[in-house]
Amino acid sequence: MNVDIGNALASVASPGVSRESLERLDEQVADAHERIERGMENAEHGYEALNLPQRTDPDEIRTAVEPVADAEALITVGIGGSALGAATITNALADESDTETVFLDNVDPEWVTRRLESLPLEETAINVVSRSGTTAETLANFLVVRDAFESAGVDWTERTIVTTGESGPLRNLADRHDLPSLKVPDGVPGRFSALSAVGMVAAAVCDHDLEALLEGAAAERETLTGSLFECPAYAYGATTYALDARGAGINAVMPYAESLETQAEWFAQLWAESLGKDDLGQTPARALGVTDQHSQLQLYRAGPRDKLVSFVVPQERSDRSIPDTDVEELAYLGDSTLGELLEAEFEATEASLAAAGRPNVRLEIDRVDEYELGGLLYGMEAACVLAGELYGVNTFEQPAVEWAKKATRGLLGGGDFEEAEAVAEKTELRVER
Numbered sequence: 001m002n003v004d005i006g007n008a009l010a011s012v013a014s015p016g017v018s019r020e021s022l023e024r025l026d027e028q029v030a031d032a033h034e035r036i037e038r039g040m041e042n043a044e045h046g047y048e049a050l051n052l053p054q055r056t057d058p059d060e061i062r063t064a065v066e067p068v069a070d071a072e073a074l075i076t077v078g079i080g081g082s083a084l085g086a087a088t089i090t091n092a093l094a095d096e097s098d099t100e101t102v103f104l105d106n107v108d109p110e111w112v113t114r115r116l117e118s119l120p121l122e123e124t125a126i127n128v129v130s131r132s133g134t135t136a137e138t139l140a141n142f143l144v145v146r147d148a149f150e151s152a153g154v155d156w157t158e159r160t161i162v163t164t165g166e167s168g169p170l171r172n173l174a175d176r177h178d179l180p181s182l183k184v185p186d187g188v189p190g191r192f193s194a195l196s197a198v199g200m201v202a203a204a205v206c207d208h209d210l211e212a213l214l215e216g217a218a219a220e221r222e223t224l225t226g227s228l229f230e231c232p233a234y235a236y237g238a239t240t241y242a243l244d245a246r247g248a249g250i251n252a253v254m255p256y257a258e259s260l261e262t263q264a265e266w267f268a269q270l271w272a273e274s275l276g277k278d279d280l281g282q283t284p285a286r287a288l289g290v291t292d293q294h295s296q297l298q299l300y301r302a303g304p305r306d307k308l309v310s311f312v313v314p315q316e317r318s319d320r321s322i323p324d325t326d327v328e329e330l331a332y333l334g335d336s337t338l339g340e341l342l343e344a345e346f347e348a349t350e351a352s353l354a355a356a357g358r359p360n361v362r363l364e365i366d367r368v369d370e371y372e373l374g375g376l377l378y379g380m381e382a383a384c385v386l387a388g389e390l391y392g393v394n395t396f397e398q399p400a401v402e403w404a405k406k407a408t409r410g411l412l413g414g415g416d417f418e419e420a421e422a423v424a425e426k427t428e429l430r431v432e433r
């Protein structure tokens with residue numbers, strides 16, 4: 001991953017960060033880097049995620065998926081960090097695989113039913129993923145999926161792979177049915193687990209190159225040094241932090257590749273759950289180039305000056321020419337390709353934001369393949385860890401999410417939780433039709 005922060009400088013944008021401020025911030029980056037390296041060396045909770053390129057064993061993952069290697073479709077049952085990494089990888093690389101991938105990361109009953117009805121269950125594998133093994137949505141969906149397989153006369157125990165922690169309900173279930181199972185590595189929070197079995201089982205079923213994913217991440221790991229001017233991931237993490245401090249409280253991630261749309265969703269969880277605490281953090285927003293040029297760009301260029309736009313741009317892609325036409329006004333298109341049009345639109349959008357003094361950053365990858373994707377995911381995780389150090393927050397916890405989880409359990413009769421009582425105390429000011 002290469003990063004260009006030129007359009008985030010104060011000489012271009014407002015809010016913007018001056019070169020001198022970045023140089024001062026670089027001293028904090030050096031300290032943060034030392035802390036990160038120490039955390040990695042001691043395999044501390046969270047920091048351990050940055051060791052995954054060395055720790056993850058692709059052979060172990062491939063062995064676990066062996067029984068379902070020729071499945072026509074794969075249902076991944078998981079939510080948050082137990083779904084978004086896998087979805088990012090398989091959606092980005094979908095063109096290279098014949099396996100249809102479905103992610104059940106919601107419990108909307110109509111949607112779940114529609115998804116299940118659309119699949120040939122006798123040719124479908126199940127990938128159930130939960131670090132804790134207790135997440136209500138995931139376990140409920142898994143029970144529903146099992147039931148659908150049983151109703152269709154398909155033995156789900158022959159077609160299920162489990163990825164979970166060392167103990168817990170899901171681990172017990174895997175043991176009871178003797179299911180192939182993988183362990184969520186210790187010290188790796190869900191949103192940092194894309195490069196472990198959590199994110200890579202689906203990629204293995206789809207026959208993607210797991211080694212290349214890890215090699216790309218390992219190469220990115222090699223770039224981590226004590227200066228933001230020498231490390232793309234830290235340049236991104238430090239710049240976003242500095243811009244947030246200057247008023248850019250929103251970070252709109254805008255990949256210029258349809259295949260990376262889910263990557264913006266993955267980024268949103270990474271950024272929000274890791275940095276959103278102690279009244280701090282930067283709000284992630286999701287956009288897609290070129291589509292959102294015709295939707296959100298107006299706001300980005302002319303709305304409040306509270307946003308940074310982060311472009312994610314593959315430098316190469318397979319292309320398709322635009323057919324010639326005898327309509328005179330459209331003749332210029334006939335000399336181009338869709339790729340050239342997209343590239344021109346990206347450059348125009350980037351320049352238009354800069355011309356309006358709106359900060360933006362460019363993250364470049366060579367192309368969308370396993371190696372580059374591994375580097376991108378790792379680089380953004382390292383950027384997030386660095387930003388967490390600069391903010392001084394606990395990057396690897398998400399205590400605020402627990403509140404609603406407890407309230408939900410209480411409402412469903414799963415125990416006595418005071419949070420559930422607060423639901424009944426809601427303040428109302430209803431306006432009815």
Ligand SMILES: O=P(O)(O)OC[C@H]1O[C@H](O)[C@H](O)[C@@H](O)[C@@H]1O
Nearest residue numbers: 080081082130131132135190401
């Ligand atoms: O993997 P699980 O334990 O099922 O957790 C799935 C997700 O749910 C939680 O609510 C957390 O906020 C997420 O960080 C986590 O990724």
